[in-house]
């Protein structure tokens with residue numbers, strides 16, 4: 001029911017694909033969602049980063065296709081807060097070369113970052129779950145919805161960077177054993193890594209041998225060279241036939 005309402009609201013706010021979702025340009029709409037000019041600003045790639053700032057029991061690597069900036073940031077907000085589900089296949093198309101690399105990394109399962117039940121009722125869907133389902137389908141890696149959010153945490157985007165780790169500390173539990181598994185954690189955006197690292201801790205406590213994050217977009221902070229130590233490897237992997 002709630003999902004339907006959101007869907008309708010999404011249809012109302014974004015009634016057709018006749019205008020660019022980023023700039024509103026009604027002419028020259030080349031792709032489904034963006035005009036040619038906005039589309040040209042998207043440069044999807046294979047980004048794999050690591051940071052000394054993440055805890056040892058956090059994610060070992062974060063993968064993403066785009067930097068979190070316009071126009072993709074606007075599309076992610078429309079997807080998440082306005083219920084524009086139909087954007088999901090477009091997002092997956094932006095992740096195509098990244099997913100080709102992911103397929104060769106030997107992950108055992110794809111796990112979405114969960115929403116708290118209360119937030120899920122309000123929003124009607126979990127954007128990470130939608131993304132994870134598509135990613136599982138695209139890569140053939142099984143989907144396992146095993147994480148639970150035990151506390152209804154504040155929205156990370158509204159908090160200063162310094163409070164984010166505390167906000168999600170101990171907020172997740174894993175519903176079953178994942179002994180020896182290499183887990184790919186899926187969300188829409190990777191910023192400080194606090195949410196992903198808190199999830200990774202729960203996955204490791206459940207026996208996972210490794211946890212890495214996969215998102216559509218990642219913070220621009222990871223443009224810094226020291227955080228991109230895996231980028232070269234990722235690029236060489238993706239160029240394999």
Ligand SMILES: [Zn+2]
Pocket residue numbers: 020021022023024025034035036037038039
């Ligand atoms: Zn545009």
